[in-house]
Amino acid sequence: MDDTGHRGPPEPLDQSPSPPAAPHADKPYRERRRLDQLRSAIHDRLGPGLANLQLRLELLEEATGGTGAIGEQIAHLRSEATDLVRELARIVHDEPPEVVEREGLLKAVDAACRSAERPGLRVGFHVSGRPRETGRHVAELLYRAVLEGTANVARHAAANHCLVRLAFSASHVTLQVSDNGHGAIQERALPGGSGLGLASLQQAARRLHGEAYLQSRAGAGARLVVKLPLPDGPRPLASGGRKKRGRG
Ligand SMILES: Nc1ncnc2c1ncn2[C@@H]1O[C@H](COP(=O)(O)OP(=O)(O)O)[C@@H](O)[C@H]1O
Ligand SMILES: [Mg+2]
Structure with missing residues (x-):
């Protein structure tokens, strides 16, 4: 325990050992390939769903005019969905979060x-x-x-x-x-x-x-x-x- 009574670093949260690499495997190449596959999966599996969510929230925002308690909540959610769609594109293109960059x-x-x-x-x-x-x-x-x-x-x-x-x-x-x-x-x-x-x-x-x-x-x-x-x-x-x- 430290001076605030908090326990120190716990056991590693990720305890699954990674499989040993083949001795002559090109690790940077495999890592790059794995990241590319991950980006494609994110794009293909999350992109359409998020874009659809954004579209439906846009329709709801239009219908409510973005006013009143519910309209404002919907407008807020629509704007968050828009940010997420943009952020997803940045992940796919290996760019840092927009707000950090800007x-x-x-x-x-x-x-x-x-x-x-x-x-x-x-x-x-x-x-x-x-x-x-x-x-x-x-x-x-x-x-x-x-x-x-x-x-x-x-x-x-x-x-x-x-x-x-x-x-x-x-x-x-x-x-x-x-x-x-x-x-x-x-x-x-x-x-x-x-x-x-x-x-x-x-x-x-x-x-x-x-x-x-x-x-x-x-x-x-x-x-x-x-x-x-x-x-x-x-x-x-x-x-x-x-x-x-x-x-x-
Ligand atoms: N601030 C916190 N207060 C209490 N429990 C926490 C806190 N942060 C994390 N935890 C615990 O650690 C677990 C693992 O967190 P995390 O890896 O972020 O997974 P998830 O949030 O998806 O459950 C949580 O399920 C919760 O039991
Ligand atoms: Mg969590």
């Missing part, structure tokens, strides 16, 4: 925190240290982790407060998504959950020579931690990623 990491995280808020759940965001350029893959993973972490708080924690923290040091950036809910009941997925979110974050963090884990204390909340190394040397933050101070 606004920079800090603004993207701030926006993600705001959209994770709902009645009964406040989400704060706090930055410490000196923010600097992280490189595309680190920024993308941190953003993904904020989406996954805040979605987990909303789905699993029964919390009314969540705090997203980004801490920059000379060599690392650390993301923490903490909540004041009941803590993880078990480290594996609950029935109804996919159990893939944390495992996939953990794998992605390892690929970037970092780590990701969930700390939890029964009845006293949970904390997702993602710690990633930063590239060497000072690299000032580009204009999109202005330093942001806490919102709560």
Whole structure:
């Protein structure tokens, strides 16, 4: 346990060993091929369904005129569906999330925190240290982790407060998504959950020579931690990623 009483890193969430590679297999080639297949599958299997959802929401939005409580909700859902369709195209073309590319990491995280808020759940965001350029893959993973972490708080924690923290040091950036809910009941997925979110974050963090884990204390909340190394040397933050101070 650390000073806040949270247990340390749990056992790896992904415990399935990957099959040994053939000694002469061309690993980068196989990895690229696997990613291409994954992108095609995402495109073919999710694309039509999402586009259809977007279209039907557009029709509903037109029918309600986008006004009144229900009309506004529908307009909001339509806009989220449109964003998802666009995001799916970016995944297929191996581009980072649009908001991260356009606004920079800090603004993207701030926006993600705001959209994770709902009645009964406040989400704060706090930055410490000196923010600097992280490189595309680190920024993308941190953003993904904020989406996954805040979605987990909303789905699993029964919390009314969540705090997203980004801490920059000379060599690392650390993301923490903490909540004041009941803590993880078990480290594996609950029935109804996919159990893939944390495992996939953990794998992605390892690929970037970092780590990701969930700390939890029964009845006293949970904390997702993602710690990633930063590239060497000072690299000032580009204009999109202005330093942001806490919102709560
Ligand atoms: N903030 C949290 N509070 C309580 N339990 C959590 C929290 N985050 C994750 N968990 C637990 O960890 C499990 C695995 O999470 P995840 O890998 O994201 O899969 P999923 O969200 O699809 O269930 C969840 O099913 C839940 O039991
Ligand atoms: Mg999840």
